[in-house]
Amino acid sequence: MTVRRVMGIETEYGILQPGRPLANPMLLSSHVVAVHAAAREGARTKARWDYDDEDPLHDARGFHLQRASAHPSLLTDDPTAPAPSGDAKASSDGPQALPRATTEEYEDPGAANVILTNGARLYVDHAHPEYSSPEVTNPLDAVRWDRAGELVMLASVRALASTAALPDVALYKNNVDGKGATYGTHENYLVERAVPFGDLAARLIPFLVTRQVFTGAGRVGIGQRGEQPGFQLSQRADYIEAEIGLETTLRRPIVNTRDEPHADPDRWRRLHVIIGDATMLEVATYLRLGTASLVLWLIERAVADGGAGGGLAMVDRLTLRDPVSAVHTVSHDLTLTARLELADGRRLTALEIQREYLAAVRTALDHVGGERDAQTVDVLARWEALLAALGTDPASCARQVEWLAKLRLLEGMRRRDRLAWDHPRLAAVDLQWSDVRPERGLYHRLVAAGAVDLLVTPEQVDDAVARPPADTRAFFRGEVVARYGGEISAASWDSVVFDVPGAATLQRVPMRDPLRGTQAHVGDLLDRCPDAASLLVALGS
Amino acid sequence: MAGQEQVRPRRDDEEPVDGPDTPTPATPSAQARDAEVDALLDEIDDVLESNAEQFVRGFVQKGGQ
Numbered sequence: 001m002t003v004r005r006v007m008g009i010e011t012e013y014g015i016l017q018p019g020r021p022l023a024n025p026m027l028l029s030s031h032v033v034a035v036h037a038a039a040r041e042g043a044r045t046k047a048r049w050d051y052d053d054e055d056p057l058h059d060a061r062g063f064h065l066q067r068a069s070a071h072p073s074l075l076t077d078d079p080t081a082p083a084p085s086g087d088a089k090a091s092s093d094g095p096q097a098l099p100r101a102t103t104e105e106y107e108d109p110g111a112a113n114v115i116l117t118n119g120a121r122l123y124v125d126h127a128h129p130e131y132s133s134p135e136v137t138n139p140l141d142a143v144r145w146d147r148a149g150e151l152v153m154l155a156s157v158r159a160l161a162s163t164a165a166l167p168d169v170a171l172y173k174n175n176v177d178g179k180g181a182t183y184g185t186h187e188n189y190l191v192e193r194a195v196p197f198g199d200l201a202a203r204l205i206p207f208l209v210t211r212q213v214f215t216g217a218g219r220v221g222i223g224q225r226g227e228q229p230g231f232q233l234s235q236r237a238d239y240i241e242a243e244i245g246l247e248t249t250l251r252r253p254i255v256n257t258r259d260e261p262h263a264d265p266d267r268w269r270r271l272h273v274i275i276g277d278a279t280m281l282e283v284a285t286y287l288r289l290g291t292a293s294l295v296l297w298l299i300e301r302a303v304a305d306g307g308a309g310g311g312l313a314m315v316d317r318l319t320l321r322d323p324v325s326a327v328h329t330v331s332h333d334l335t336l337t338a339r340l341e342l343a344d345g346r347r348l349t350a351l352e353i354q355r356e357y358l359a360a361v362r363t364a365l366d367h368v369g370g371e372r373d374a375q376t377v378d379v380l381a382r383w384e385a386l387l388a389a390l391g392t393d394p395a396s397c398a399r400q401v402e403w404l405a406k407l408r409l410l411e412g413m414r415r416r417d418r419l420a421w422d423h424p425r426l427a428a429v430d431l432q433w434s435d436v437r438p439e440r441g442l443y444h445r446l447v448a449a450g451a452v453d454l455l456v457t458p459e460q461v462d463d464a465v466a467r468p469p470a471d472t473r474a475f476f477r478g479e480v481v482a483r484y485g486g487e488i489s490a491a492s493w494d495s496v497v498f499d500v501p502g503a504a505t506l507q508r509v510p511m512r513d514p515l516r517g518t519q520a521h522v523g524d525l526l527d528r529c530p531d532a533a534s535l536l537v538a539l540g541s
Numbered sequence: 542m543a544g545q546e547q548v549r550p551r552r553d554d555e556e557p558v559d560g561p562d563t564p565t566p567a568t569p570s571a572q573a574r575d576a577e578v579d580a581l582l583d584e585i586d587d588v589l590e591s592n593a594e595q596f597v598r599g600f601v602q603k604g605g606q
Contacts, residue, residue: 012605012606014600014602015602016600019599021598021599021600021601025602025603026603125605126603126604126605126606127602127603127604127605128602128603128605176602177600177601177602178597178600179601179602181601181602181603181604181605182604182605183602183604183605183606184605184606186606248606249604249606274606395574408574408578409578409581409582409585411578412575412578412579412582413582415575416582424594424596424597424598425589425593427593427597428593428596428597429585429589431596431600432588432589432590432596439588440588442585442589445581445584445585445588448584449580451577451581
C-alpha cells in the first residue's frame with residue numbers, strides 16, 4: 001500500500017547548435033557525452049555498455065519480434081560491444097569469468113556511453129543525448145535524480161561552451177520540435193509478473209489517457225507538425241497512434257510492450273511507459289510517477305487477492321471506447337470539460353475518470369488498512385487537491401501543473417502584445433521553456449521569481465549528480481564506477497564487468513535483483529576493498 | 542516580486558507542505574494574477590530569443606523514441 005517501487009526515467013534531450021540548424025545531431029550528441037567529465041577522466045570512457053541481457057524485441061504479450069522484421073531503430077542492443085560468452089548467463093550471484101577480447105575494441109563514436117557515479121547512464125540514443133536515471137524506489141527520489149540529469153546535461157553544455165575546438169550546443173528537456181519530430185521521456189516501473197499483461201494494459205489505458213490534465217508539459221501548436229495554431233496540454237499526445245504495441249519510434253502506443261525487465265523475468269516485468277512528457281516542474285514529475293505507482297499497486301494487489309477487494313471493479317468500468325482519439329481529445333481541451341465515451345456508454349470527463357482512479361486507490365487502501373508511508377499520504381493528498389482545483393479554477397494550479405504554468409505566460413504575452421497563436425514568439429516561449437541553462441531557460445526564470453513549487457533542495461540535487469540512490473543496485477553500480485572506474489570494462493543495468501590487471505579473464509558481476517547491491521548490503525564491503533581485485537575476491541567468497 | 546509566495550523547498554524527512562491540513566494560500570484575484578504574470582513577462586523579455594522567428598525555424602530535431 002505504497003507509492004514505493006523500483007522506477008526510473010529516461011529522457012532524450014532536444015539538441016541544437018545555435019545558428020547552425022543543419023549541424024549533425026548525432027555528432028553533437030556524441031560530443032555531449034564525450035565531453036562529460038567522467039568520460040574525459042580517461043579510464044572510465046572505456047566502460048562500455050554490457051548488452052548481454054538486453055532484448056528490446058521481446059514483447060510483453062508473449063511473442064518475439066524477428067530481428068529482420070524489426071524497424072532498425074528498435075535494435076537498441078546493437079552489439080558494438082562483443083557479446084560475452086553464453087556461460088555468463090549463469091544465475092549465480094558471484095563474479096563470472098568472461099574471455100578477454102583478443103583484438104582492441106572498436107569504439108564507435110555514435111555509441112558514446114558513460115556510466116555516471118550516480119548510477120545513471122549518459123549516452124547517444126538515435127539523434128539525441130539521453131540521460132537514463134538510476135533506479136530509485138520512490139517518486140521523490142525520481143524527481144531528485146531526474147533533476148540531476150538536467151545538471152549533467154548543463155555540465156556538458158558548459159564544457160562545450162568553454163572548449164574552442166568543439167561546437168557549442170543548447171539542450172532542451174522537451175519532446176517535440178514543432179516540425180513533426182518527437183523524442184521520448186520514458187518512465188519505467190517494476191511490476192509483478194503475476195499480473196497478466198493484457199489486464200495491466202486494459203486497466204492502465206484510461207489512466208494514462210486522462211492523466212495529461214496534471215502531467216502535461218503544454219505545447220504550442222496542434223497536430224504532429226503544429227499545422228493548426230493553438231495550445232494543448234501535452235507534448236506527446238499528437239504522436240500517439242496505437243493502443244498497445246512494441247514500437248517506440250513509429251505508431252507510438254499508449255502502452256508499450258517492450259519487456260526487458262533487467263531483473264528476474266520470472267518475478268518481474270518492466271512497464272515501459274512512453275506516452276509521458278518531460279516535465280521541468282518538480283510537482284508534475286513527482287505526481288506523474290507517484291500516481292502511476294499507486295494505480296499499479298492497485299492492479300497488482302487485486303491480482304494477488306484473486307480480484308477481490310475494493311477498487312478494481314471501479315477501474316474495470318472505465319474502459320474507453322476509443323482510447324487513441326481520447327488522448328488527442330483530452331490534450332486539445334483546455335477547458336477540461338470534454339466528455340470521453342466509455343465502453344459502457346457513459347460519458348465522463350478526464351477529471352472524472354481520474355477521480356474514479358483516485359477513489360479506487362483509496363478504496364483499496366482502506367480495504368487493506370495499516371500504516372501508510374509519508375510519501376503515499378502526500379501523493380494522495382496532492383492528487384486529490386489538484387483534481388479538485390482543476391475542476392473549479394485551473395489557473396490556480398500554475399505552480400504545480402506545467403501546461404498551466406506555461407499557458408499562464410503565453411496568455412499573458414498574448415494579452416499584452418495582442419498576439420495570435422501562430423506568432424513565432426509564442427512558439428519560442430514553448431521551446432525556450434526547457435533550455436537547461438538557468439540564464440536562458442524560461443522555467444528557471446519562474447523558479448527565480450518564486451512562481452513554481454519545488455520539492456527538492458539544490459543541495460539534494462547536487463548530491464544526486466555525484467552519488468547514487470542508497471537503496472537500489474544503482475548504489476553498487478555508481479559506487480564501483482566512482483571507486484574502481486579504471487578497472488571496469490563494461491556495465492549495464494544488471495551487471496558490471498571488471499577488467500583487473502593481471503587477471504586471466506574479465507569478471508562479470510550480475511545484479512539481477514534491483515533491490516540488492518544497496519548501501520545496506522554492500523556499503524561496508526566496498527569500504528573494506530581498496531581495489532577491484534579485493535572486491536571480486538570478497539564477492540566470490 | 543512583492544506578494545510572491547516564497548518557494549519552500551522540502552526535505553525527504555519533513556511532513557508534506559501541501560497536505561490537506563495545510564491548504565495553499567487563498568487564490569489571488571484575477572487582477573493580482575495579471576500583475577504577477579506581467580512581472581514575469583518583463584523578466585522573460587530580457588532572455589527570450591531576440592529573433593524568435595529564426596530561432597523557431599531553426600529548431601529542427603531528428604526523431605527519437
